[in-house]
Amino acid sequence: MAGLKRRPGRYESWGLSLLGLGLFLGVWQVLAVGMTAGPQVLPAPLAVIETTRHLLVAPFAGHTLLGHLAASLQRFGLGFGLAALVGVPLGLAMGRFGWLDDLVTPLFEALRFVAPLAWVPFAVLWFGTGIGGPVMVIFAGAFPPCLVNAYRGARQVEARLVEAAQTLGAGPLRIIVEVLLPGALPAIVAGLRVAAGLAWQSLIGAELIVAGAGLGFVMVQAQSSLSPQIVMAAMAAVGLVGMLIDIALRRAEWAIRRQWDQLA
Amino acid sequence: MLVVLGLWWTLTSGCGLIDPNRFPDPAETWAALQQILTPGYAGGTLVQQAWASTRLVLLGFAVAVTTGVPLGALMGLSRRAESLLNPAFLLLRPIPPLAWIPLAVVWLGLGDGAKILVIWIAAFVPCVINTWTGVRGADLTLVAAARVHGADPVRVLLEVILPGALPMIFTGLRLSLQACWTTLVAAELVGTLYGLGRVLDSAYRDVNPAMILVAMVTVGLLGAATTRLIAALERGLTPWQV
Secondary structure, three states: OHHHHOOOOHHHHHHHHHHHHHHHHHHHHHHHHHOOOHHHOOOOHHHHHHHHHHHHHOOEOOEOHHHHHHHHHHHHHHHHHHHHHHHHHHHHHHHHOHHHHHHHHHHHHHHHOOOHHHHHHHHHHHHOOOOHHHHHHHHHHHHHHHHHHHHHHHHHOOHHHHHHHHHOOOOHHHHHHHHHHHHHHHHHHHHHHHHHHHHHHHHHHHHHHOOOOOHHHHHHHHHHOOOHHHHHHHHHHHHHHHHHHHHHHHHHHHHHHHHHHHHO | OHHHHHHHHHHHHHOOOOOOOOOOOHHHHHHHHHHHHOOOOOOOOHHHHHHHHHHHHHHHHHHHHHHHHHHHHHHHHOHHHHHHHHHHHHHHOOOOHHHHHHHHHHHHOOOHHHHHHHHHHHHHHHHHHHHHHHHHOOOHHHHHHHHHOOOOHHHHHHHHHHHHHHHHHHHHHHHHHHHHHHHHHHHHHHOOOOOHHHHHHHHHHOOOHHHHHHHHHHHHHHHHHHHHHHHHHHHHHOOOOO
């Protein structure tokens, strides 16, 4: 089909992209300036940039934007790290031992459909609103992909290799660490990337509901003081940091995959 | 199943290892279920609250499918449309759907509108991306064959490209449905008058762990049920897939 194959030239494509971006920002600006409701409803893009710069130096809701970002990143790191530290070894072990698989899978399947955010009430009841509660919610979001990918990765490791290691007298722990872990590494890193996305998302959700600092907290505070330009500044920060995390893990995934392909 | 129930009972009421204020025992949970089923809790019975939430998910999901799939198809068919629309899409995509909740509340208040907006955002992105990928991956030989036999572009789109993209589209739908439920629960926890999020929130404020558990199980069951529904729909619409 001609329509599918005919590509616009490089310049045309760049031009259209710029036009699209310009249209998007332009319509936004016109809507913001033209609407009678004014900045209380839709702040202009320039106003959002101005607010972001202001928030970098002036504290809002207790900290500057960077202070809130640090609080968010700390929770994210704890929750995500914990999920990886528990989920990956458990997934590998489930891939190795059938009885563990039979034991954990029904429980896991039952819990999988509970949205991570639905854990918020229990998380707060058990661990409070400071660090513990949000960290548990992040854990609930990031744990399933860690476990599932480690499990799938371990199952895909050739049985031949495991048997060879067994014949040479390796114990179960050594098989998991030296055969299954390296074999499943590409799958694990792919799972970690998905988990990081979900963890970041759950973090924002948890901070919207319970927290005293962090980017989600900034949004809720700004929402109740009806300042959408601060909400948007925080949204931009959330989007940017989430994107950076994703890019970093994508790089790692790519590098590992390339190395593994070379070895294979 | 029995093992889990037995373990649950032993840990909570049997030897009192877990504080009942932290996790409910089976009897309490049963009582909470009875309470929410007949007199109701937080302004409605379980069925009413569950229906309020399910209705919002289905509405937001339907709006997302009807907007996302055509947009994805357009971006898949035309490189020009892709170049034009992609920048705005790339700019908005990294923002998690949950981060739209405060803005939605500022714009539309605590009613249904804000929730539908947020659910729409959550489901829209996977719909667009998967339709786009599916359409872009259309088998060009089939498309050319259809053209040679005199099919006009509309027919090619409806009878060759879209059926080819359907499995991919359904993958997007499943992903977005899960995102819808997460987002709805978050949106309802931030503020609402009805729905399962409201039940969770009230139960948390009353320190009623049994009710929290009932609400959580209901959310999980509804999520599983809607996912099954999508899977059944997929089997019905793509019978050639095994």
